[in-house]
């Protein structure tokens with residue numbers, strides 16, 4: 001994997017979709033957070049492209065670095081397509097959309113404050129690679145933990161045995177979060193600049 005620019009490896013065109021059919025995307029869910037903040041957790045959709053671009057562009061350099069491992073400023077058109085036009089089966093993405101005054105914000109593009117996704121491995125279809133980012137002002141409210149829990153819940157139903165993620169070793173918050181969910185770490189095959197977080201899903 002190219003560590004200078006971390007992406008989800010399985011997003012590369014050669015990643016073959018599984019033969020499974022008839023699986024449902026994750027359900028929408030309203031989530032109350034501290035400070036009277038409410039978000040809607042829902043699958044990403046093609047119409048989220050502008051909001052997704054705004055979400056990534058609005059992340060601090062530090063958060064973008066932890067997510068993409070470079071200070072990526074904006075998504076290219078093809079990356080944006082790959083992140084929003086997904087099959088919800090081998091590539092599953094949940095976003096958190098801010099609900100204004102308890103109702104869904106009226107005007108598009110809708111403000112997104114988190115994105116969590118997994119992509120099934122082409123080589124090992126019972127594993128998927130995950131990645132997550134929460135907007136800086138929305139961190140430490142429990143959103144990251146909830147999104148990882150919901151991703152795992154969905155992945156279990158898709159016969160995925162483990163979610164595996166590449167994390168910078170200094171990313172304490174992510175490591176704490178994942179260990180809290182029961183994940184373990186192992187050395188990354190590319191070297192010590194990354195660790196692999198392995199979240200075995202079991203039957204949950």
Ligand SMILES: CC(C)(COP(=O)(O)OP(=O)(O)OC[C@H]1O[C@@H](n2cnc3c(N)ncnc32)[C@H](O)[C@@H]1OP(=O)(O)O)[C@@H](O)C(=O)NCCC(=O)NCCS
Nearest residue numbers: 066131132133134139140141142143144145173176177180
């Ligand atoms: C890592 C990240 C996804 C976590 O999301 P979050 O919404 O901030 O996390 P939560 O509020 O759910 O908290 C997760 C845990 O981190 C702990 N935590 C919070 N701040 C912490 C800190 N500074 N150091 C260590 N742990 C911390 C919390 O105690 C919590 O543990 P608990 O649930 O057992 O109490 C988010 O901070 C983020 O987007 N970071 C930048 C991108 C990134 O690192 N992505 C991961 C690589 S794919």
